[in-house]
Amino acid sequence: xxxxxxxxxxxxxxxxxxxxxxxxxxxxxxxxxxxxxxxxxxxxxxxxxxxxxxxxxxxxxxxxxxxxxxxxxxxxxxxxxxxxxxxxxxxxxxxxxxxxxxxxxxxxxxxxxxxxxxxxxxxx
Amino acid sequence: xxxxxxxxxxxxxxxxxxxxxxxxxxxxxxxxxxxxxxxxxxxxxxxxxxxxxxxxxxxxxxxxxxxxxxxxxxxxxxxxxxxxxxxxxxxxxxxxxxxxxxxxxxxxxxxxxxxxxxxxxxxxxxxxxxxxxxxxxxxxxxxxxxxxxxxxxxxxxxxxxxxxxxxxxxxxxxxxxxxxxxxxxxxxxxxxxxxxxxxxxxxxxxxxxxxxxxxxxxxxxxxxxxxxxxxxxxxxxxxxxxxxxxxxxxxxxxxxxxxxxxxxxxxxxxxxxxxxxxxxxxxxxxxxxxxxxxxxxxxxxxxxxxxxxxxxxxxxxxxxxxxxxxxxxxxxxxxxxxxxxxxxxxxxxxxxxxxxxxxxxxxxxxxxxx
Numbered sequence: 001x002x003x004x005x006x007x008x009x010x011x012x013x014x015x016x017x018x019x020x021x022x023x024x025x026x027x028x029x030x031x032x033x034x035x036x037x038x039x040x041x042x043x044x045x046x047x048x049x050x051x052x053x054x055x056x057x058x059x060x061x062x063x064x065x066x067x068x069x070x071x072x073x074x075x076x077x078x079x080x081x082x083x084x085x086x087x088x089x090x091x092x093x094x095x096x097x098x099x100x101x102x103x104x105x106x107x108x109x110x111x112x113x114x115x116x117x118x119x120x121x122x123x124x
Numbered sequence: 125x126x127x128x129x130x131x132x133x134x135x136x137x138x139x140x141x142x143x144x145x146x147x148x149x150x151x152x153x154x155x156x157x158x159x160x161x162x163x164x165x166x167x168x169x170x171x172x173x174x175x176x177x178x179x180x181x182x183x184x185x186x187x188x189x190x191x192x193x194x195x196x197x198x199x200x201x202x203x204x205x206x207x208x209x210x211x212x213x214x215x216x217x218x219x220x221x222x223x224x225x226x227x228x229x230x231x232x233x234x235x236x237x238x239x240x241x242x243x244x245x246x247x248x249x250x251x252x253x254x255x256x257x258x259x260x261x262x263x264x265x266x267x268x269x270x271x272x273x274x275x276x277x278x279x280x281x282x283x284x285x286x287x288x289x290x291x292x293x294x295x296x297x298x299x300x301x302x303x304x305x306x307x308x309x310x311x312x313x314x315x316x317x318x319x320x321x322x323x324x325x326x327x328x329x330x331x332x333x334x335x336x337x338x339x340x341x342x343x344x345x346x347x348x349x350x351x352x353x354x355x356x357x358x359x360x361x362x363x364x365x366x367x368x369x370x371x372x373x374x375x376x377x378x379x380x381x382x383x384x385x386x387x388x389x390x391x392x393x394x395x396x397x398x399x400x401x402x403x404x405x406x407x408x409x410x411x412x413x414x415x416x417x418x419x420x421x422x423x424x425x426x427x428x429x430x431x432x433x434x435x436x437x438x439x440x441x442x443x444x445x446x447x448x449x450x451x452x453x454x455x456x457x458x459x460x461x462x463x464x465x466x467x468x469x470x471x472x473x474x475x476x477x478x479x480x481x482x483x484x485x486x487x488x489x490x491x492x493x494x
Contacts, residue, residue: 034143036353037160039444040420040451042473058473060421062159062444063353084419 001123002029004095008071008110009119015095016071016113022078024098027059027068030123032094035061041083041090043099049075052109057099059090072109074102131176132269132328136335140349148241150177152352159353163446166317166358169346170275172338173355175323176331179243180268181236181250185259189231194393195253196226197377197386203228208296208312211385212377213249214395218402219373220380222246223365225314227298235264239367253394269331273338274321274350274358276490281342282311282322290322295493307334316355318362318489357443361487363413363454369424369440370411370454378402379456381411381484411440412462413484414470416451418477422470428455429469429476436461439470445486452486453479 003009008016013031017024032038040060050056050070057068078101083089089097104110114122128151137144142153153174155162165171183192193200198211209226222242227235238246247263254261273282283290288302288311298312307330315321326334339349356366365371370380377386378399388400416422422442430436442453461468462481469476 036155036158037446042420060444062357062446063154065421065423 001033001120002095003116003120003123005116007095007116008113009116009122010069010071010113011122012069014068014071016110017098018110021103022101023072023074023104024078024101025056025071026098027090027094028119029094031066032091035059035064035066037062038087038090041087041099043079043081043083044076046076046079049073059087068099070102071113072102073105075105076100077103129177131174132331133174133176133335136332137174137349140339142349142351145352147177147352150240152177153349155351155353156349159351159357160446162348162350163354163357165346165348166275166319166350166354167447168276169348170273170277170281170321170342171317171348171350171354172335172342173272173274173350174270174335175272176269176328177240178270179238179240179246179263179265180270180325181238181247182262182264183234183236183250183259184232184262185257186232187257187259188234191254191257191259192226192234192236193391194257195250196224197393197395197399198226199387199390200226200228200234201390205230206297206299208298208314210296212371212382213246214377214399215373216395216398218376218378218395218398220367220371220375220377221249221373223367223371223382225312227310227312229300237270241368267328268325269328270326271324271331271334271338272315272317272321273324273342273347274315274317275319275347277342277345277347278319278321279492281338281345281347282324284341285337293322295491304334305337307337309334313492316362316364317358318364318487318491319358320490320492354446356441357446360441360443360452360454361445361447362489363484363486365411366441370456375456376402379407379410407459409437409456409458410462411454411484412457412481413486414453414455414468414479415482416442416453416470416477416479417467418475418479419451420472420475420477421451422453422455422472422477422479427471428457428479429471430461431467431469436468447487452482454484455479457481 437457
C-alpha cells in the first residue's frame with residue numbers, strides 16, 4: 001500500500017494535499033484497491049460548498065457505489081474532468097489524480113486529519 | 125448477529141487473496157484478483173467458483189415424477205435420465221418461490237438444486253406440497269459441495285483430470301460417479317455465466333482437494349479462482365435471472381420473461397390458474413434490457429421515470445458490462461415502455477440518467493449444444 005508522506009488523510013481513506021492556499025482532494029491507494037475496478041466518478045459542480053464530512057463525490061466501481069467525503073469545509077474551485085473519460089486512472093495512481101481542488105474555509109481543520117505516518121498505522 | 129455460514133472451502137480463499145463479503149447469511153469471496161480480470165478469464169479461458177452454498181434437495185419415491193411435475197412450472201415428462209432442466213416453482217398466486225435445476229436420475233429419483241438464500245423456505249415449501257404424494261424429501265445442502273468450472277477452456281482443463289469422456293456429457297446433461305483424480309463427483313454441463321462449462325458436486329471432505337487440483341491443472345490454461353462479483357456481472361451479460369432481483373414472490377415468471385420455462389398447457393401445477401389468467405389478461409409489466417445513454421451505473425432498486433416524471437418501473441440489476449464496456453442492466457417496466465429503443469430515465473442519486481430499451485441478448489451465449 002502506497003502512502004504519501006506529506007499528504008493529510010481521513011479515516012474514510014480520502015487524502016488532501018496543500019498547494020499554496022489551495023487544497024486538492026482524492027482517494028487513497030488503499031481506497032482504490034478496496035473498491036476494485038473504478039468505472040465512473042460523479043464530480044460536483046464548481047463553486048459548490050461542502051461541510052467537512054459531507055459527501056461530495058460518488059465513485060462507482062464494478063461492484064458498488066462508494067461515497068467520498070470532504071476532509072475539511074471548503075468551496076470547489078477546480079474539478080478534474082479527465083476522470084469522466086478515464087475513471088480507471090484512479091486505480092492506476094490514486095495520489096496523482098485528484099478529484100477536486102478547493103478553497104479551505106479554516107486551515108485549523110487540517111490539524112484534525114492524519115499525517116502520512118499516522119494513516120499508515122491506521123491502515124494496519 | 126448470527127455467525128455467518130461458511131463452505132468447506134473457506135480456508136482456501138486466503139491463499140488466492142479472496143476478499144470476503146456477507147451473502148444472505150454466508151461469508152463468501154466477492155473477488156480474488158479483481159472482478160474484471162476474473163470476468164474476462166471466464167469469457168476467454170476459465171474461472172473456478174465455489175458454489176457450495178447452493179442447496180440440494182433429493183426427491184425419491186414412486187410418485188417423484190408426478191410430484192415434481194405438480195411442484196414446478198416446466199415439463200419434466202420429456203426428460204431422459206441424466207438430463208437437467210431449468211424451471212421455476214411458484215405460489216398459487218403466480219409469484220415465484222425459487223428458480224431451480226432438476227436433475228433426473230430416474231423417474232423415482234431426482235435432485236433439485238436451489239438458491240442458497242432460499243434453502244429453508246424452499247425445503248419447507250416442498251415438504252408442504254408433498255403431503256399427498258409417496259415421496260421422500262431430503263435436504264442434502266449441508267452434505268454436498270459444488271464447484272462451477274466455467275469458460276471456453278473448462279472442458280480441456282477438466283478432461284486432463286478424468287478418464288470420463290466429457291464430450292459425451294451434452295448441454296444440460298449430467299453424469300454421476302465421474303472420478304476426478306479418484307474423487308467421486310457428479311458432473312453436469314451447466315452454469316450461470318453464458319459460457320460452456322461444468323458444475324461439479326462432491327462431498328464436503330473432497331471439495332478442497334478438487335478445488336486445488338483444478339486450479340493447479342488449469343493455471344497454465346488461464347484458469348483463475350472467481351468470486352461472486354463476476355458471477356453477477358457474467359450472469360447479467362447472459363441475461364440470466366437472479367432470485368431477489370429479476371425474480372421474487374412478487375414477480376411472476378411471465379413478467380420475468382421466462383414464459384419458455386412455464387408450460388401452461390401441462391396438467392395441474394402450482395400457480396397454473398394464476399399464470400393462465402395473467403397470460404390471458406395480458407402482462408402489465410415485464411423485464412427488459414436497457415443501456416444507459418448517460419454516464420453512470422443504474423443499480424438494483426433505482427426508480428425509473430417516463431418523460432412526464434411518472435414512475436414506470438425499477439432497476440433489477442445494473443452494471444458496467446466488462447465484456448461490452450457499456451453500462452447495462454435489467455429493469456421491471458410498465459408494459460407500455462417495453463418496446464426496443466424506448467427511452468426512459470433512471471434516478472441515480474440526484475440525477476436522472478437517460479436509458480434506452482435494448483435486447484436482453486447483451487452477450488451471445490457460447491453454450492456447446494450438439
